[in-house]
Structures are given as C-alpha cells and as structure tokens.
Amino acid sequence: xxxxxxxxxxxxxxxxxxxxxxxxxxxxxxxxxxxxxxxxxxxxxxxxxxxxxxxxxxxxxxxxxxxxxxxxxxxxxxxxxxxxxxxxxxxxxxxxxxxxxxxxxxxxxxxxxxx
Amino acid sequence: xxxxxxxxxxxxxxxxxxxxxxxxxxxxxxxxxxxxxxxxxxxxxxxxxxxxxxxxxxxxxxxxxxxxxxxxxxxxxxxxxxxxxxxxxxxxxxxxxxxxxxxxxxxx
Numbered sequence: 001x002x003x004x005x006x007x008x009x010x011x012x013x014x015x016x017x018x019x020x021x022x023x024x025x026x027x028x029x030x031x032x033x034x035x036x037x038x039x040x041x042x043x044x045x046x047x048x049x050x051x052x053x054x055x056x057x058x059x060x061x062x063x064x065x066x067x068x069x070x071x072x073x074x075x076x077x078x079x080x081x082x083x084x085x086x087x088x089x090x091x092x093x094x095x096x097x098x099x100x101x102x103x104x105x106x107x108x109x110x111x112x113x114x115x
Numbered sequence: 116x117x118x119x120x121x122x123x124x125x126x127x128x129x130x131x132x133x134x135x136x137x138x139x140x141x142x143x144x145x146x147x148x149x150x151x152x153x154x155x156x157x158x159x160x161x162x163x164x165x166x167x168x169x170x171x172x173x174x175x176x177x178x179x180x181x182x183x184x185x186x187x188x189x190x191x192x193x194x195x196x197x198x199x200x201x202x203x204x205x206x207x208x209x210x211x212x213x214x215x216x217x218x219x220x221x222x223x
Contacts, residue, residue: 004158031209033210033211035213040124040215041215042121042201042213042214042215042216043159043201043211043213043216044213045210045211045212048210050209056208058210090159092211094209096209103161103164104161104211105161106158106159106160107158108157108158109158109159
C-alpha cells in the first residue's frame with residue numbers, strides 16, 4: 001500500500017516565521033508534488049520534483065521554496081509566512097511507469113494557519 | 116491552454132437519484148483524465164481513470180473528445196457518496212491539473 005506521510009497535520013505559525021512542511025513517501029516514487037487546496041479554487045500546484053535535487057515551479061510558487069535531498073523526502077518551505085498562506089497543503093507522489101504509473105497518491109494534508 | 120472546468124460547486128441529490136458531476140477540459144493532444152474523491156477527514160484518493168475504463172463504487176466516466184468532457188455518473192446515489200470530487204487532467208510533464216471541485220451531498 002502506497003504511503004505518503006506528512007509529518008505535521010495542524011500548524012499555527014506567526015506572520016514572518018519560517019515554516020517547514022515535510023513529506024515522505026515509501027514507494028520509491030520518482031515524482032513528488034506540493035499542492036495547495038483552497039475552497040472554490042481546487043488544488044493548485046506549488047512545486048514539483050522529478051528526481052533528487054531537481055525542482056520545477058508549478059502554478060503558484062511565489063513565497064515558497066522546496067528541497068529534495070533524498071528520493072523519499074520532499075520539503076516545502078515558507079521563507080516568511082504570511083496570512084494569505086493559510087491553507088491546506090497536500091503532498092503527493094507518483095511513479096513514472098509500471099502498474100500504477102501516473103497514478104498520483106496524496107498525503108493526508110497539513111493545515112497551516114498563519115496569524 | 117490546459118484547463119479543467121467543473122461548473123458546479125455543489126450538487127445535492129436524494130438517495131437513489133442519479134448523479135452526474137460535470138467536467139470539461141481543454142488540452143491539445145490526447146488527454147489522460149482522472150476523477151479523485153475526498154471523503155470527510157480522509158485523504159484525496161483516486162476514484163477512476165479513463166484509461167482503465169472501470170467502474171468504481173458504481174461510478175463511471177466516459178471520455179467524450181468531441182465535447183471535451185469527462186462527466187462522472189452514478190445511476191443511484193448513496194449517502195456514503197457524499198464527498199468532494201475533483202476532475203483532473205494529466206499534462207505532458209506528468210503533473211495533474213485539477214478542477215475547482217464539486218461537493219456532492221446525498222440526502223436520505
């Protein structure tokens with residue numbers, strides 16, 4: 001069973017703080033993604049990564065950065081949190097091929113509130 | 116431009132009624148489309164994909180290239196179908212482009 005684990009389910013941070021959201025997958029997937037989920041806006045892609053140390057900007061990368069030092073781990077970083085970054089953050093992973101190729105698996109999400 | 120449109124934010128039906136959640140897409144090329152579902156307090160999960168042409172939990176979806184649609188259907192809705200449903204399109208770089216989602220409420 002594919003497992004995508006987001007270490008923090010609920011966080012409350014102050015404006016200006018640096019925030020780290022961690023994600024680990026256990027299926028040796030090449031691709032990893034960070035999405036943001038907001039009511040009425042659906043899921044919007046922040047960053048994604050095809051391989052270790054590789055990253056690509058998604059649709060809304062401003063205010064975020066990412067790190068992928070190991071294949072199984074993909075971190076989302078908010079350098080200086082702002083109230084408009086209050087949201088649900090979803091990590092996901094997928095393989096390039098095989099029986100489940102292209103199926104994207106999601107973590108449970110991290111609720112971030114910035115006050 | 117690649118885009119997925121779900122025109123309904125909320126769809127309310129009674130148990131046993133037919134359900135159709137609409138999805139239209141814009142994509143130049145051969146699309147690969149998915150439906151994802153998120154039940155209350157659970158993670159987003161794949162419901163079905165058009166390539167496999169399967170029926171999951173009684174739901175089906177047919178790709179209509181002429182109308183650029185991938186509507187999700189179920190002949191008889193159940194209360195446990197109440198959830199948030201997202202239509203998604205995989206682009207040529209393996210990313211998923213999501214619609215804004217439709218909340219399905221099934222009343223007893």
